[in-house]
Amino acid sequence: MDQRTTIDYRVLVDNLTTAVLLVDQHLNVFYMNTACEALFDISLSRAQGMPVLNLLETPDDIFNTQDALLKTLHSGQAYTRREAIVNVNFKDYHVDYTASQLNTGLAHHPLLLIELTPIDRLMKISKEESFLQQHQVARQLVRGVAHEIKNPLGGIRGATQLLARSLPDKTYQEYTDIIINEVDRLRNLADTMLGSRQLPSYELVNVHEPIERVHSLVVNQTKKKIKIQRDYDLSLPEVLADRDQLIQVILNISVNAVQAMTENSSYFEETGTQPTLKFRTRIRRAVTIHGTYHRSVVQIAIEDNGPGVPDDIIENVFYPMVTGRANGTGLGLSIAQNIMHQHNGMIECQSIPGNTIFSLYLPWESDHVTK
Known part of the structure; x- marks a missing residue:
């Protein structure tokens, strides 16, 4: 005997991972499934009867969502919108969505079926992969330039030393000393551009x-001119890492923050705030790094309340030779990011005036492979 089970369609729809939204002929919310409730952080009981434009439109959206929905409602012609922005609790999210007419059997009461797919995670993965490729190309280019710089420097230095010895008038030694000092400075810069050739020495840290360690160094350097705070989660697991290289990364970011704050004292006078540097550690769940999903990672956040990273370099701050400081080399953050890549981790930067956060993410449940 053929036994068939009757299932309420809502049971099926509520178990979908795709967000499903039904809209009536007045463009008001008629129904949303569980995934849609989670996406917009609102329950069906609250959303029912609400204008759907409250969910799909943002103030600066130039796309006429209302006209597009009405056209689909009346003509039955579906449309798809890519990378639309929806605002949930004052935070923007990117979604792809498709709107189509749903035939209810009642000619005068059609519904709109809107299927939404959040794409922020996919966009982030794509952006990270693109950044990693470009960062590696830039690093190889800088290393190539550094090698080309170093090759003739030894010859210039040696020739200058021979010239200094052969000059009968010692008053010219001042000039040869300047040449030698500048050659040494260029050689040190080239060594920095090449980065360390020593492979990481991993241990549980x-x-x-x-x-x-960095906190102690910064305290001694700033002599209490900057307020330093610590907010630690002492339950964090140990990570497999090179302790000295971690110190180098954290110190580089911290020194950059200190210099940004000390060089912009007028900003704190205008805002009436005190320069503050904060170290924070946390566990972060469901993080994707370089296309690899991690259930949890260790986050080290280095936060300051300075004027922030300039808008014109914020997207490229980890590339070599990019700096917002007049006397900066633009190599420190690039080297720091490269070290984190070797640890299968990454650094992210978020910055607005008064709040700049560099976040270091370190996996603790996966093997480490030097790349």
Whole structure:
């Protein structure tokens, strides 16, 4: 005997991972499934009867969502919108969505079926992959230039030393000393551009150890001119890392923050705030790094309340030779990011005036492979 099970369509729809939204002929919310409730952080009981434009439109959206929905409602011609922005709790999210007419059997009461797919995670993965490729190309280019610079410097230095010895008038030694000093400075810069050739020496590390080391160095450097705060999660697991290289990364970012704040004292006078540097550690769930999904990672956040990273370099701040400081080389953050790549981790930067956060993400549940 053929036994068939009757299932309420809502049970099926509520178990979909795709967000499903039904809209009536007045463009008001008629129904949304569980995934849609999660996407917009609102329950069906609250959303029912609400204008759907409240969910799909943002103030600066130039796309006429209302006209597009009405056209689909009356003509039955579906449309798809890519990378639309929806605002949930004052935060923007990107979604792809398709709107189509749903035939209810009642000619005068059609419904609109809107299927939404969040794409922020996919966009982030794509952006990270593109950044990683471009960063590697830039690093190879800089290393090539550094090698080309170093090759003739030895000859210039040696020839200058021979010239200094052969000059009968010692008053010219001042000029040869200048040449030698500048050659040495260029050689040191080239060494920095090449980066360390030493492979990381991995061991289990409590991330608070290198942070505390950097904290002590920063305290001694600033002499209490900058307020330093610590907000640690002491339950964090140990990570497999090179302790000295972690210190180098954290110190580089911290020194950049200190210099940005000390060089812009007028900003704090205008805002009436005190320069503050904060170290924070947390566990972060469901993080994707370089296309690899991690259930949890360790986050080290280095936060300052300075004027922030200039808008024109914020997207390229980890590329070599990019800097917002007059006397900066633009190599420190690039080297720091490269070290994090070797640890299968990454650094992210978020910055607005008064709040700049550099976040270091370190996996602790996966093997580490030097790249």
